Amino acid sequence: MRPFVHLLKPHRAWMLVGLLPAVAAAGAVVGLLAVSGWFIAAAAFAGLTPVTAHAFNMLHPSVAVRFFAILRTLARYAERIVNHNTTFRILTTLRTWVYARIAPLAPSGLAGFRQGDLLNRIVADVDALDNLFIRVMTPSVVAGAVMIGVPLLLAAYAPAAAVALAIFLMAAGLAVPAGARHWGAATGGELTQQSSRLRIHLVEALQGMADLLAFNAGRHQTERIWSAHQALTAGQERMSRINGASAAGTTLLTGGALWCVLYIGADLVATGALDGAHLALMTFATLAAFEAVTPLAAAYQYLGQTRQAARRLNEIVSRPIPVRFPSAPVKPVNTGIAFESVSFRYHPEAPPVLEAFNLQVAPSEHVAIMGATGSGKSTLINLLCRFWDPTAGRVFIGNQDLRLWPEAQLRQNLAVVSQQSHLFNTSIRENLLWAKPDAEEADLWEALDKARLSAFVANLPDGLDTWTGELGQLISGGEARRLAVAQAVLRDAPIWLLDEPTEGLDTENEHALIRTIRTLTRGRTLLIVTHRPVGLAEMDRVVVLENGKVAEAGTYEALMNAKGRLAAMLDAIW
């Protein structure tokens, strides 16, 4: 939690400003009820005889009552406005900080988790941390102020009653939530497990629906899901009993405090040691005090969630940065690429992906790497982007060891089109501008033109400003890939790396895209990783990768004539 609490520091002033009206509002509730109670009791007593009735000054109490009524309204409003504003500010700080910490980790430092899950979790955890101030700190401070303030008020009239109230308030505010947390901890842990078991069975059923139905196993899987659901519900029911017990405890303590204050006070009034009107004041103040303490139970729950979120986030942001770049520029001699007996594995325990892999790509050469899924093709691109470093061996660009390249210079030299190129949920224009922030409108159109996408974009209702979120319906896989190509064009890099650029495209689009890429990369170095046969004949060289090694290499024609691995792989008609 500590690094995150540290992040709250710049917002300290606003947090304090927000706490003031929060405490004032709670004080106003106590004040309104206590003064009202005192006022009517004193008035009733004074009203017993006309003389005392006439002498009673009712101006002050009625002004005080109105003052508290208005103060409560205004303070609540001010508190809401200030604290929501502060919460947004904190959120900005948290997000920016987390983003800046995660950026150098992506993507290699984030491996080992399923990427989608991890990112979703980060977002949810940052949101949970954001609650720390508004849902945990504010109610705690308010409850603390009331826990101290109201017994002090009572102490002025009846110290014994004040002590009783303080004990009951603390029991309700601290012991009950702590007890609920203690008894609920085991059940809470079970709930997490049960809900993940339910999710696992559910997700596998959705993924394997065809297998399940074809093998008449749907009913069996439904039963598995259902038993997980029932276990979850049973756990939740146990939790609800704990919550019920804690609600009952709070009610008992509120009532107990009321009873004690009355019991002690009644005797004092009867013996003349306490003014009866003050007993009314104490009674109402007691009832009002518990209103401020009850929300602590929820605050405790949030605190638990927030702690977990902080722990998980911390685990991620404190990971070592996997690849560090030097700052001194290098002087590459050309745009060739070389892998020198490169070995690589993603984890120390994982099987090797590349083993003593060697490959030279001459400047302006066009090379296709063919291989089955999992043969290590994409790893080559990841190594060239220096998202990972090889386990052994060296990678060169322009005769310079990749480890000597500063990041900015390396990025300038590479244009990458990957199968999973991410389209941001903004306009087409902004997506293109990510690739080249200072591009002019004309540059964007030129890039689209080169990617053979300008006609498509020109025909969109909002042109360049069409939102890609809406493109889901408008854009096909081929067009999305072309947009990535347009980004690559804007990068204007001498080396192009393409990772399965035609995956998921139909034959027509596949041919067209390969032709486009060929034209665009004339005079540039091109490394294309694929398991599709299209376009191989036009490459300067085809390299077949198997089990992390070059199985064969040569021109398409030579390899096909040799009837080796490539020929076997291409024994498919589409």
Place this chain on the structure above:
Amino acid sequence: MVSCMDSISAHTSKTARRWLFRQAWRARGWVALTAALGLASGLLLIAQAALVAGIVHGVFIAGMPRDQLGSRFGLLIAVIGLRALLAWGREVAGFKAGARVRSAVRRALLEGLFHTGPALTRRHAGGALASSVMEQVEALHNFYAFYLPQLALAALVPLAILIAVFPISWTAGAILLFTAPLIPLFMILVGMGAESISQKNFQALSRLSAQFLDLLRGLPNLRRFDRSQAAADKVAAVSEDYRHHTMQVLRVAFLSSAVLEFFSSVSIALVAVYLGTSYLGYLNFGTYGNPLTLADGLFILMLAPDYFLPLRELGTHYHARAEAAGAAEEILKVLDRPPPTSLPSNPPQGLPQPLEIRFRNIRLGFEGRGGNVLAGVDFKLAPDEQVALVGPSGAGKTTILDLLLGFLQPDGGEIVIGGRPLADLDIETWRGQLAWIGQQPTLFHGTLRENIRLGRPQADSQAIEAAARAARVTEFSRRLPGGLDTRIGEMAAGLSRGQAQRVALARAFLKDAPLLLLDEPTAGLDLQNEQLVLEALQALCRNRTVLTVSHRLASIRAADRVLVLDGGKIVETGCYDALMGARGRLYAMITRREGAFDLA
């Protein structure tokens, strides 16, 4: 554009809300019990106020010693104890209400998903559907557990308090009544306010989260563009922007809760001032001619805050309602599907023999795709015939398999099995006759053995091991610590694609069905696995009717017959040599492949 989106969501949430209330019927008993317990607690609160007021009045005005009030103190303990019990009961009964609805909805979703079958699950990202069944169903809970009972209490408890106050002082009753003029109206007013606050706030936050997630997802891209710093700045800029916009909205929206706050404070103040002045003799009306005692006044004053409490609590549960409405929309997307496309169930019956399969003029179109995927497909599969189905991607090859599996129903035409329409057969009996191997077999959580016996849960271990051997599973399971009893599914013990495919083959071996449907079972495998799978397949296909969707020349050559599918129709049929000799579509496709690389 934004306003347009809002109006759409307002429109759909109306149906969603109606659906939410309909579901309450499933748990009506528990919802009613929760509300009843809450009402009982409210009535006890009135009794508690009377007891407390009586005690203060007793010692202060009537001058009684404490001991004379013993019965009141005793009753007060009883009331407090009962209220605690009721608080526990409310929580538990409310849980039951929520749990009952969640169970029913989850059950309906599951049945719907299994009934609609892979035609739906394939088209949707697994995550979205899973989240409907998981999170969205969970999000319904608080609506039934808290919001609905509170809705009743917000009307009933204030009413009970008014009934208690009016006989003592109509003026005090009137103050309460008019500071909350016409409670239903007030509730609607406040409800709209509270709902729009939580919705606006929630919308802003969720848009921000979505945008943050988007930038996180794109991080690899941003790094390739060397723009991750710019993205971090963007996170900050957008966040600040949202803060300004949302705060402008919230400043107005919070006014509505301030109104409720104001009325409840002012009514307490008014009641106090009214009571005080009547005690002092300045006011002399509103009590039906009987002078007010201190007990009366304290009783009324103590009930004043409780009069507004249920309304304020309802406000805190409004986000439960908004959340449930949002969840209902997602759930309805799954439940409100057009009638299931898979086959209906028929009573179990024997299957006609022999298993000759005939497609008669089968037509099928999909939503959102112009024209028919299948535009009159005719073919026949004779028993024990091995047929290859070929065609360009998107020609409808997988659709034909889906039709045979009963995952889809044709829009027109008829599939006939041994003289009887497939639609008239019992779907489970029919599926018992076939085995299917797709491109991406799913392995389920459990052991290898459990995965192999998916289609024959009662199979003995001898049969399972024989199937594992035949499918070449034994070759890798031998090296696993638990052999066939190794648990898979956990990340560490994951299998490679090729190994998974061999497990799927073992399933088919064990099922030993007369009809075999293969959908490119070797696509994307490395050479070694491909070889193993092909060898095992050869053994599996012997003496069965086989329909293979394949891109592999070798499989096409080996088939007894080739069906060429193009433009939604079977355009050619015959053995490989004959079709090549005829120089028709198959010939064109294959020569096009060979020339494909010269196209540019």
